[in-house]
Amino acid sequence: MTKEILLINPPLLDSRPNANFDYNTGLLKIGAFLKNQGCRVCFFDFLEGMYKYIGEDHPYKEPGRYVDKKRCGMGSKKIFKKRYHIGKPYSFFNTELKKIKKPDEIYVGSSLTFYWEGVHKVVEICKKLYPDIPVTIGGIYPTLAPEHAKRSKADNVIIGQFKGASDLPPAMELMKEREYKYAIIKTTRGCCNNCSYCAVPKVEGKIITHRPIGDVIAELQLRVSSGIRKIVFWESNILQDAKQYFEKLLDRIIELELDLSIQIPEGFDPRLIYPEIIRKLRLSGVSYIGLALESSDSNLQHRFHKKLKLSYFEKVVKLFKEEGYFCHKTMRYENDIWLFVLIGLPEQSLKSILLTLIDVWKLGCLPVVLPYTPIPGTEEYVNYRHLIKGRDLEELAPSLMPFANDELTVEDLEEIQNNFSKRHFTVKDIKNLPNNSRVTKVLKALI
Ligand code: SF4
Structure with missing residues (x-):
């Protein structure tokens, strides 16, 4: 039956x-x-x-x-x-x-x-x-x-993957209204890094696995045949082993002339970027570039176990610009280069956030401001459990700015998110900001 x-x-x-x-x-x-x-x-x-x-x-x-x-x-x-x-x-x-x-x-x-x-x-x-x-x-x-x-x-x-399902294309036909205009595809699982705020190694494992390129191409062709050309590669760290995998996948997409508009919203690790991959991202239809900065504060970089220097970003942003990506005044989702900036971490200062924004603007990129949430199972969650104790999981939602305090307030964080995310500011723009908040006063003092 x-x-x-x-x-x-x-x-x-x-x-x-x-x-x-x-x-x-x-x-x-x-x-x-x-x-x-x-x-x-x-x-x-x-x-x-x-x-x-x-x-x-x-x-x-x-x-x-x-x-x-x-x-x-x-x-x-x-x-x-x-x-x-x-x-x-x-x-x-x-x-x-x-x-x-x-x-x-x-x-x-x-x-x-x-x-x-x-x-x-x-x-x-x-x-x-x-x-x-x-x-x-x-x-x-x-x-x-x-x-x-x-x-x-x-x-x-179920803890972890549902065995046998991860590599299958989702059964989109189960969605009744057919309102989706894009397809989410995941090609890679796992990450060998151990960034202190990230749960990917716990959810997907530390060993990197890839879906066979032929399966991914078949899924892309299936979506294209139903009229979908907007593809979102929802990946954690797509450029791991890029020469062996992602570059080859892009080669197939270019060869088949699938004419896709590709988004990779989780962004790239700048250390794994090289000129040939940039050229292929461009040719295959990747519409914007996100780079994982999180903060230019060296203490935070150390705490995250990332140790990403701004010089990496300078180098790769220059390469992306040579390939035709650039910076609009505001986000257009087309050719932009974004840098992710985390705000509202425990022990993060207002000055540290604003200096990071200034660094992003100096690089000629758009900051995408992401309010922080502590994720169970991560090192940050364990290290700051004394601040989390007594709060249930919903109280840690990023929109509630769970670690805002009297030095870095909810108002400060909301102002940063509402006024500075996805926007580019020059020194002149900053000087012209009204002096009506603590955030703008500190920002002006820092330039
Ligand atoms: S933030 Fe990115 S690089 Fe770091 S552990 Fe998570 S997936 Fe890996």
């Missing part, structure tokens, strides 16, 4: 009511695997209708509904942010669940650890309606916080 499977992508609680997200590729890969096993798969996606068209404005269909408020930072001034339920309502899910054929097994996906609440609620609803049906949860959240995930009362908690 054909097994009936129900896959569920849970809703999220977020302080941005109009936030949009990427679709859950991991869950759709499990869908592909189970379909290959002969199961009938039904997919309930709470986030259907809310996926982003990367780099484009899009009509947002259903803004989040207010749920509660959570405290931001740990300064003496108490600041709260509203949180919203992002996705279809639980009442709708309950009704739909009663309409479908009773499943034999239920799989609930997850994303980042601070979005755990939706996972628990979905498990609770499923167990209430079908107490005898096994419910399994998997994804990043249970992999990084397994004990916390077990509190959901799911029957099974």
Whole structure:
């Protein structure tokens, strides 16, 4: 008898009511695997209708509904942010669940650890309606916080990969509305580095594995045949072993003239860049370049175990510019060169952040400011557990600026994110900024 499977992508609680997200590729890969096993798969996606068209404005269909408020930072001034339920309502899910054929097994996906609440609620609803049906949860959240995930009362908690699913193309046909305009593809897993804030080695392992190039090309051709040319390579450290793998993949893309617009949002390690790979990134259609700086503060670089010198960036930015990438005044997702900048780390100072921004602007690049969140299982999480103690995972969401304090305040961090991210400033621009905040005063004093 054909097994009936129900896959569920849970809703999220977020302080941005109009936030949009990427679709859950991991869950759709499990869908592909189970379909290959002969199961009938039904997919309930709470986030259907809310996926982003990367780099484009899009009509947002259903803004989040207010749920509660959570405290931001740990300064003496108490600041709260509203949180919203992002996705279809639980009442709708309950009704739909009663309409479908009773499943034999239920799989609930997850994303980042601070979005755990939706996972628990979905498990609770499923167990209430079908107490005898096994419910399994998997994804990043249970992999990084397994004990916390077990509190959901799911029957099974998958830690790490769902065996057999990782290398399959996601079963996109399970997405009912077909609203996606891009395809997410993952070619590489694992990273041999040990950056103190990063969970990739824990989630994917320290040994690098690659999908066969032929499989990736077949998946690209499948997407192109359905009219999708915007491809997002969602990779952790794509240039590891680039000569043996990624360069060869780019060669095939160029040779086949697939005419893709490729985005690699996680960016590149500047130490692994070389002229030939830049040329091939350009020829294969990579639309913008992100480089992982995080901070130009040597103390932080040391703490991260990265030891990236600005001279690496100077060298590679020059090479990218020679190949036609450059810096617009604001982000255009076309030809830009971005440098990622982490803000709101424990013990990070305002001066350290602003000096990093100045360094990025001097390099002629756009800073992409990323508020920091401590990820369970990372070295930073362990080293700063005394600051985390007593707070649940959702209270560590980056939008709540969990480590803001009286020296580096929530207001400072929000001003930096709202006013300086994805924008280029010259010395003249900085001098012309109004003197109306601590951030601009310190910034002016530093130039
Ligand atoms: S930040 Fe990048 S280089 Fe560092 S461990 Fe994570 S994936 Fe590897």
